[in-house]
Amino acid sequence: MVTSIRRQDQLASEAGVLARAGDLFQLLRDGKARTRAELAELTGLARTTVAARIDALTSLGLVGPAGEAASSGGRPPSKFVFNATVRLVLAADVGASHAAVAVTDLNGMVLARHKEALDVADGPEAVLDWVLENGHKLLAEIGRSAADIAGIGIGLPGPVEHGTGKPVKPPIMPGWDGFDVVGYIRRDIDAEVLVDNDVNIMALGERHAHWSEYQDVLFIKLATGVGAGIISSGELQRGADGTSGDLGHVRVPGGEGVLCRCGNTGCLEALASGQALAAKLAAQGIEASSGSDVVDLAAQGNVNAIHALRQAGRDVGEVLAICVNMLNPSVIVVGGSLSRAGDQLLAGIREAVYGRSLPLATAKLRIEQSRATTDAAILGASRMVIEHVLSPAVVESAVAAALRA
Template sequence: MVELSRLASTRGSGVGEILHLLRDGVPRTRSEIMEITGLSRSTVSARVDTLISLGLVGPAGEAASSGGRPPARIAFLPSSRIVLAIDLGATHGTVAITDLAGTLLDHTTSQLDIAAGPEAVLEWAATTGRQLLEAGGRPATDLVGVGVGVPGPVEHSTGRPVNPPIMPGWDRFDVPARLRRTFDVPVLVDNDVNILALGEHATAWPDADDLVFVKVSTGIGAGVVAGGALQRGAQGSAGDLGHVHVPWHPDSTRASDDDRDLEGIASGPAIAALLRERGIDAHSSADVVALVRQGNREALALVREAGREIGAVLASVVNLLNPSVIVVGGSISRAGEQLIAGVRETVYRRSIPLATQHLSIVQSRSNETAGVTGAAIMVIQAVLSTSDAWDLAGP
C-alpha cells in the first residue's frame, strides 16, 4: 500500500474528478470514464493508474465484449483506507472506525464529563482510537484522517472551540494539535449539530440538496446543507438557531414582552423549568422525555408548545433558505410526535406557500452513531474532494 503522503503530490492532477465519479460504487471501464468526463484516453489512463497505485481503486471484473478481449472494469475500494471518528457529548463519548464510504467497522461508547477538560477527554479519545485501530489490525498508513464533533461552537478552520458554554477549559484549545500527537494525519473538528447534519444528509437524504437539521436537546442548534454542501459561514457559526430571539406571535402562550432566545424558551431544560413551576419534578431533558412517554398532560402540552416556538423561528429559515427537508433530532424529538407536530403547525402556517409546497418536516432517522458517521463523512469529503485538495492528507 502506497503511503497517504503521496496524495499531496497529486494535487492539481485531476485524479479527484475520476475518484469522485467512481465513489458512487458503480464499476466502469476506462472507455466509460472517457465518455462521461470527456477526457482523453491517455489522461484517463494516467489518472486511473495513479488511483490504482494509491490503492483507492481496483479491478472489478470485465465488461461485456463487443469483439476481442473484454474490457476490464475498475471500482472504488472504500475498504482501502479508514477514518477515525470521535463524537464528544456533554456526558458521553463515542469513538469509531469507518471505511471511506462512512460505513462503521467498529465503535465504542463510554460515559465521560466534557467539563473534565480537553487534556483528559482527548487523552481518552486518543487511547480509545488507538485501541480500535489495533483491534482491527490496520496499519497506521491506512488512516486518512480524524474527525471530531464537540458540543459547542467551533472555528472550523482551526479546529478550536470558541467560548463553548458547557465546555470549561476548552476555549481556543488546539484540538487538532493534541490529537496529532497520537495520529499523524489531518484532524478536522466541528460542532455536534453540523456533524449530525452531515450524517443525516449522507445516510437518509442523499438526494436532498437543501436540508436543515435541527437538534433540540439541552441546547438548540441547526446544521444547514445548501446546494448539497454543509454551510458553516464565515467563522463557522452558521446555524446557531438557539440564540435567535423568538418573535412573539398570537399563538404563543408567552407574554408579549418576552424576548428570550429560542434556547431559553424551548430547550429541554427550559421545558423542565416550566414543569417545575407547575409542581412537577423535572430537571433535565431526560426528565421531560420520560414524562412525555408516561403520558403526562402538562409535559405533552409544553413539548407541543416548544415545537410551535421552534416553528416560529424555522418559518423565517424556510422563507430565507427554501429547504426541501427539515429534520428534527435531539433527545426531545425522541419523546414522540408532539414536538414535530408543533413545528409543522407553525411552519406551514407562517411560511410562504411556494417555500412549503414540497417541504418535508420529519424526525431524524439516525441512531446513536449518527455523530461519528457525520464526523467520518466530514473527513472523507475533505480528503477525497473533487477539488483535488490532497494537501489535506499531510499533517
C-alpha cells in the same frame, strides 16, 4: 472559423481538467466498476490518458481491480472500482455528557464503535485522550493501525472556528476556549484532523444518509441546547465565523423575563431546550431532571409533559418560520434527545411553521423526525473527512507526491 477555434480551446481546457487523476477518481466514487474504455467514453479522454490516471490511482490503493468485462473478441478488458477500505476515518462525537467514537471506511460505513458517558467539562486533554485511547482500541479490534487513518473528524458541543479547529468561547465547555484540538490530536496520530460544531456534522450525516436527494436541508437539534445545521445548494453553511445556525439565542415572543445562560432573556433555549422543559416540570412538582425524562413522562401519558413538549414545538416553530421564509428549505429534520417525542413535539413545530410562513415556501416543505438519530453525528464527522480527503485537489496532490517519491 473563430467559433470553431474557440470550441477547440474549450474542449482542450475541459480535457485538461478531466485528465487530472483527482477528477477522474470522482467518477469511480459511486462504487460502480468500469473499464478503461468506459471511462474514456465518459470523459472524452484518450485511452492512454485514462490508463495513466488509473495506474496512478491504483498505486495509491484508491482504485483496485474488479474482475473482467465481457469480451467482444480477444482478451477481456479489466474493470476498476473504488477501494473504500484502503484507508480509514476516525470519527468522534463529543456531547455535553457523552462521547462516541467510531472507525469507518471511505464510504462512511461504520466498522467499529464505542460510546459512554463523559463530561465535556472535564477539559480538552481528558476528553481528547479518551477519543484517542478508544480510537486505538477500535483499530486493534478490526486489525488495523493508526497508519491506516486518512483523517479524523470531531464534533464538539459549542462554537468552533472550522478553519483552525479551535473552540470559540463555548458556554458549556470550560477550558476549551482557543484550545488547539488539531495539534493535540496530531501529536498522537499524524493525519488530517477536522473539527466542527456538533450540529453541523449531524446535518451532514443526516442528509447524506437519508435526504441526499434534497439540496436544501435544515437540521435542528433539540437537546441540552438548541442549534441548527444549514445545508443550502448541497453545501454546509458555516457563516463568516462559524456561528451560523445558533437558533438557541434567538428571542422568542412570550419569553420575556425568562433568563438564559447567555445573560439575555427570552431566548429559545431558555424556553424549549431539554433542561428548560425539565425545570418547568420540576417546578410543578413532577420529577424530571433532563429532556429525556420529559420525553419518557410524555410517553407514559403525563399530560403536563405532553403540554410542555407541544408548547416547546410551537416556540421552536416560531423561530423556524423565520428561517423558512429566509432559506426556503425542502426539508426540516428535527434531531437531538427531544426529537424522540415524535409527533408530540413535531405537531407544535408544524403548527407554527405552516401558520407563520409564506404559502409558497411551505407548499412542498417536509418537517420530519431524524432518521439517523444517534448515528447522525458519527456519520457526519466521517463524511466531513471523506469529502475533504477524497476531493479532487487532495487526491491529485497525493498522486503528485507519489510520483515524486
